[in-house]
Amino acid sequence: PSKLISRCSRNKNYSTPHLLTHSPLTYLPPSPMGLYDRDYVRDEPPPGVQLRAPRSMVVTIIMINVAVWLANYLFTNEENTLTYSLSATVYSLIRPWLWWQLVSSGFAHAPGHINHILFNMLGLYFLGQYVERLLGRWEFLRFYLLAIVTGCVVHTARVYFMVPEVTAPDGSTLLNPNVNPWAVPLLGASAGVTATVMLFIFNFPREKLLLFFAIPLPAWLVGVIIVVSDMAGAGLFRSILGDGVMAANVAYDAHLAGAALALVYFFFKWNFGRLLPGGKRGQGLQGMFKSK
Numbered sequence: 001p002s003k004l005i006s007r008c009s010r011n012k013n014y015s016t017p018h019l020l021t022h023s024p025l026t027y028l029p030p031s032p033m034g035l036y037d038r039d040y041v042r043d044e045p046p047p048g049v050q051l052r053a054p055r056s057m058v059v060t061i062i063m064i065n066v067a068v069w070l071a072n073y074l075f076t077n078e079e080n081t082l083t084y085s086l087s088a089t090v091y092s093l094i095r096p097w098l099w100w101q102l103v104s105s106g107f108a109h110a111p112g113h114i115n116h117i118l119f120n121m122l123g124l125y126f127l128g129q130y131v132e133r134l135l136g137r138w139e140f141l142r143f144y145l146l147a148i149v150t151g152c153v154v155h156t157a158r159v160y161f162m163v164p165e166v167t168a169p170d171g172s173t174l175l176n177p178n179v180n181p182w183a184v185p186l187l188g189a190s191a192g193v194t195a196t197v198m199l200f201i202f203n204f205p206r207e208k209l210l211l212f213f214a215i216p217l218p219a220w221l222v223g224v225i226i227v228v229s230d231m232a233g234a235g236l237f238r239s240i241l242g243d244g245v246m247a248a249n250v251a252y253d254a255h256l257a258g259a260a261l262a263l264v265y266f267f268f269k270w271n272f273g274r275l276l277p278g279g280k281r282g283q284g285l286q287g288m289f290k291s292k
Helices: 057-075 081-086 090-094 101-107 114-135 137-162 190-203 219-233 252-267
Strands: 006-011 014-019 025-028 208-211 215-218
Touching: 057 081, 057 101, 057 114, 057 137, 081 101, 090 101, 090 137, 101 137, 114 137, 114 190, 137 190, 137 252, 190 219, 190 252, 208 219, 215 219, 219 252
Parallel strands: none
Antiparallel strands: 006 014, 025 208, 208 215
8 A cells, every 4th residue: 555745746737736745644454453454444344446336435536537537538529628627726716606626526537647547446445445444434524524615615716816916908707827816726636635634643643654665654643744745835935945945836725624624523522423414412503423
């Protein structure tokens, strides 16, 4: 298994969140007791690729992402119509009829660059299945989708408030992302994957991950590396390290939003399923929290 430090970058002037290959990590379960020997993950067989029901939610998400990427690659033109119609922009935030793009953008990846989707899905597969077994299939899906939306909202809101819109001389909207920063599309699963990885780390801080497939590190240290690198990339340390730390065309804020959601979810012991009718601990906001 491998996990890569999550980062985002733009491809050809398009904002494309994805996982880079700088820091591959392999999960190394302790001996003699691994995660699947513990009481809270014993109720089902170990996860794996299953094409028949019941299928792991992680595998289902991966299959959807791959299907979208292949459909765009095989059936759309050089403009990558499918991918960029699913991506999110500032207009996805401020126009309610486009809110669906805040979700769909998490299932679209950079066209023509297999590394983008490959490493996102590897990170989700190898660590996401442990998180799914802790939360359950449907609660994991709710958590994952909310992380996608949170990352998109944070990123597009930052652009909305900090970067001016460029319009045509007549005041109409310009959809050319090379001219109008509000039209730069954000796409990829990085916010959801980062949230999933961080939730794994919060639950299993002492588990071992192999950095570069060779260097064993405790999961908590990997979490520190992920958060600090994203904070540096987002420019939060510019006053100390200088402007050079702010890499252009990188949506680090989406990663930090996913990590923050995982922290709040873990700290407050949230369960979104309890907001639904028939939730185990009642309905409403109070029902979302687990009793101590």
